[in-house]
Amino acid sequence: MKGLHGKVALCTGSGLEGGLGHGILKRLGEAGCQLVVSDLDTIMTNGGTRSSDENPVVRELLDAGANAIGIACDVSEEASIVGAVESVMSHFGHFDILINNAAIGDIIKPLTELNLREWQQVITVNLTGAFLFTREAARVMDNGASIVNIASQAAKTGFRQMAPYVSSKHGMIGLTRTAAIDLASKGIRVNAVCPNHVTTTMGKAQSEYFSSLRGLAPEAYRAQIAERVPLGRVGRPEDTAAAVAFLASDEAAFITGEALNVSGGEETH
Ligand SMILES: NC(=O)c1ccc[n+]([C@@H]2O[C@H](COP(=O)([O-])OP(=O)(O)OC[C@H]3O[C@@H](n4cnc5c(N)ncnc54)[C@H](O)[C@@H]3O)[C@@H](O)[C@H]2O)c1
Structure with a gap:
């Protein structure tokens, strides 16, 4: 992929082994990106018992030869996002690729049984977190930067008992399309990937x-x-990772505001 070597890429919610974020950073590392693994403090530091750089995903990326660091960040907290972007800039001096991947998807119940706190929890992490991270990253990104939002098949189709998750993911496509227009003049492209x-x-x-x-x-x-x-x-994490690498690369220089299905043909609109 053209244009990825040396780029600094941060993926939110990427500290869990076997997650899509893990697969995405592995793929970007193979393409020569410098990597920031970011997740909740509990996952990065195991409840404060180690440094973020000792998180198993960071260790694996380092062992594979990538330049990687870990940064704890809770995307439901604005100050935590501001701090993470400052840490990227002070460590690397530039911020080129953001992947909004962090999400919660385990609040599953009939709509009539959902309470407001549960609704807000999902929207805050999945959608507001992506908005805030996009805003903060875009303020420091240079021309040629790229943002990829990990949406879902649930961004295009409804699923039973998943009102907050499905709504947050549909909202992510709206955020992608709007941010693509607003950030085009800064030379920042914004796309989404929709795995099943x-x-x-x-x-x-x-x-x-x-x-x-x-x-x-x-x-x-x-x-x-x-x-x-x-x-x-x-699907496999590497399927989504390949789509992210393409969208973040210069090969996709004329693609923005797109929501790409990675679903083996299950989702077609
Ligand atoms: N697995 C699927 O079937 C599937 C399908 C479509 C889309 N997705 C999307 O892919 C993305 C990654 O999910 P995954 O399947 O790898 O699951 P996962 O559980 O491995 O990853 C989710 C990550 O988000 C992190 N996270 C949760 N709350 C956070 C917060 N407040 N701040 C920072 N990080 C937080 C978790 O700690 C976890 O590491 C999500 O956006 C998910 O909605 C997953």
């Missing part, structure tokens, strides 16, 4: 919930998902 099911920590929790609703074992439920995907399998 991937068996990460979040994907596992969601598939366990929905499999139990249907009286199925989680593996049987995931096999059903794979059956309805034209390409015949569920």
